[in-house]
Amino acid sequence: MVVVESAGITDVGCKRTGNEDCYLVDDSMGLYIVADGMGGHQAGEVASRVVIETMKSYMERFQDGSVVEELEDEDLDLTREANRLLASIRLANSSVFSISQSKESCRGMGSTVSAIWFTGDSFVAANVGDSPIYLIQGDSIETLSVPHTVIAEQASMANGNAIKIDEKFRHMLTRGMGVIETVDADICENQCFNGNTFVICSDGLSDKLTPDEILDVVKDAKPDKACQDLVDLAKERGGEDNITVIVVRVKKVKRGSGFFSSILKKLGLS
Amino acid sequence: MPILQLQFKDKIISKYRVEKGKSIKIGRRETNDIVIENVSVSGRHAKVEWAENGGFMIIDMNSTNGTFVNDKMITTHALKHGDVISIGKHRLIFGYVKGEARPEVEEKTEEEGWMEKTMVLDTEEHREMLAKTAEELRAKITVDKVGILSYLTGADGEFPLTKKLVKIGKDTANDIVVGGFTMGKVAATISMMPTGYQLSYVGGMTKPKVNDTTVKESVKLEEFDTITIGSLKAKFILKG
Numbered sequence: 001m002v003v004v005e006s007a008g009i010t011d012v013g014c015k016r017t018g019n020e021d022c023y024l025v026d027d028s029m030g031l032y033i034v035a036d037g038m039g040g041h042q043a044g045e046v047a048s049r050v051v052i053e054t055m056k057s058y059m060e061r062f063q064d065g066s067v068v069e070e071l072e073d074e075d076l077d078l079t080r081e082a083n084r085l086l087a088s089i090r091l092a093n094s095s096v097f098s099i100s101q102s103k104e105s106c107r108g109m110g111s112t113v114s115a116i117w118f119t120g121d122s123f124v125a126a127n128v129g130d131s132p133i134y135l136i137q138g139d140s141i142e143t144l145s146v147p148h149t150v151i152a153e154q155a156s157m158a159n160g161n162a163i164k165i166d167e168k169f170r171h172m173l174t175r176g177m178g179v180i181e182t183v184d185a186d187i188c189e190n191q192c193f194n195g196n197t198f199v200i201c202s203d204g205l206s207d208k209l210t211p212d213e214i215l216d217v218v219k220d221a222k223p224d225k226a227c228q229d230l231v232d233l234a235k236e237r238g239g240e241d242n243i244t245v246i247v248v249r250v251k252k253v254k255r256g257s258g259f260f261s262s263i264l265k266k267l268g269l270s
Numbered sequence: 271m272p273i274l275q276l277q278f279k280d281k282i283i284s285k286y287r288v289e290k291g292k293s294i295k296i297g298r299r300e301t302n303d304i305v306i307e308n309v310s311v312s313g314r315h316a317k318v319e320w321a322e323n324g325g326f327m328i329i330d331m332n333s334t335n336g337t338f339v340n341d342k343m344i345t346t347h348a349l350k351h352g353d354v355i356s357i358g359k360h361r362l363i364f365g366y367v368k369g370e371a372r373p374e375v376e377e378k379t380e381e382e383g384w385m386e387k388t389m390v391l392d393t394e395e396h397r398e399m400l401a402k403t404a405e406e407l408r409a410k411i412t413v414d415k416v417g418i419l420s421y422l423t424g425a426d427g428e429f430p431l432t433k434k435l436v437k438i439g440k441d442t443a444n445d446i447v448v449g450g451f452t453m454g455k456v457a458a459t460i461s462m463m464p465t466g467y468q469l470s471y472v473g474g475m476t477k478p479k480v481n482d483t484t485v486k487e488s489v490k491l492e493e494f495d496t497i498t499i500g501s502l503k504a505k506f507i508l509k510g
Contacts, residue, residue: 191470
């Protein structure tokens with residue numbers, strides 16, 4: 001069991017009239033998602049909302065433990081939990097895709113998705129697109145997501161043979177939700193510890209603040225204050241895009257598999 | 271001199287002779303040598319230049335939608351016989367005339383039939399080309415970084431860390447099972463993160479050690495670290 005303190009806000013920004021971002025903060029499920037929609041007219045708003053709602057309702061079905069799904073194309077290199085989160089992303093992808101195929105006004109819409117799910121004493125992080133997920137531990141910040149942009153994928157070539165690409169490719173995604181029939185999310189899972197702080201945001205924030213600046217704002221602030229300060233900073237610096245941010249801080253991790261807890265359990269003390 | 275053949279879908283629109291010392295500009299504007307009238311083509315999209323070795327190069331001029339050669343996005347590329355250049359929905363096929371001298375780097379390719387290729391390019395294909403380019407790059411990165419636990423004691427051989435999360439502990443459901451009275455059901459995990467491998471303590475009285483330092487939470491693994499968990503002792507090695 002993980003006890004967390006969380007907050008999330010979305011802001012239309014300074015230039016746009018509509019908000020294509022959508023997010024979910026659900027402490028009871030331990031599920032946190034940011035989706036950044038794209039596509040003309042209102043289609044981007046539809047895409048990000050469909051992503052969030054589909055994932056939420058899928059994950060809710062398994063909360064009480066009475067329903068255990070039969071996962072299609074389960075990846076045996078991942079835990080059951082990671083597979084479940086991936087399944088919800090795949091389902092959300094096909095929901096967006098089928099709507100974009102059937103409704104003329106929604107053609108070509110898509111969305112990013114970045115999600116954190118706490119399970120037992122660990123977390124699963126998954127993403128499609130360029131909405132970053134950061135993990136702050138003490139004075140360090142690391143990126144848990146893998147940006148699916150042309151630029152990032154070229155630049156990450158380890159041997160320095162990366163081709164320099166023009167800045168205008170900055171937002172050209174190599175993967176998106178609802179763009180094609182299937183989607184492959186990047187995923188990582190690990191133990192979580194007291195004080196770990198997770199930040200999920202849309203590029204409206206990550207374009208304006210470096211990871212180190214985000215670290216400075218978040219590390220000593222309460223999640224709700226941190227969210228507001230981050231959004232305010234992004235708006236001060238132009239706020240051309242919609243801005244969404246979720247901050248989740250781990251307050252307590254209760255471990256079930258320890259030596260003492262198993263003895264206590266046997267003695268009926270826990 | 272080689273020829274560039276402009277095609278739209280399966281229709282041949284025109285042919286252009288490529289000459290030494292002369293650059294051929296390709297784009298939407300009238301000022302180009304090869305004018306492609308399509309919104310997806312930039313005003314100045316790309317150019318073909320004669321190279322020092324006697325061959326020819328295609329260079330993308332910072333176009334909005336990119337230039338592709340044989341489905342791969344390029345900025346510059348040395349043209350070979352039969353190369354298919356995609357610009358928006360149009361294709362340009364580069365080829366030498368039979369018997370013509372080619373630069374030495376030239377590979378021998380199928381001579382017959384290249385002019386008859388049928389091509390359709392839509393936005394979906396464009397997207398897939400981009401995805402494919404990125405996919406290949408990613409494959410290179412991950413292959414570089416496969417961690418391996420090379421056992422020193424407690425077991426024989428090695429354990430490749432190909433799973434995202436490897437669990438170590440007493441319970442038989444773990445990936446690596448280590449016995450012991452004080453060993454947790456799951457004592458530790460090794461997680462593959464975007465920035466590298468991390469070892470974390472999970473539970474039980476036996477805490478993992480990395481280079482004789484007890485791990486209470488989580489540490490990043492460096493190559494040649496020695497990991498000790500109860501009776502298990504292993505070296506962390508990266509194989510590429």
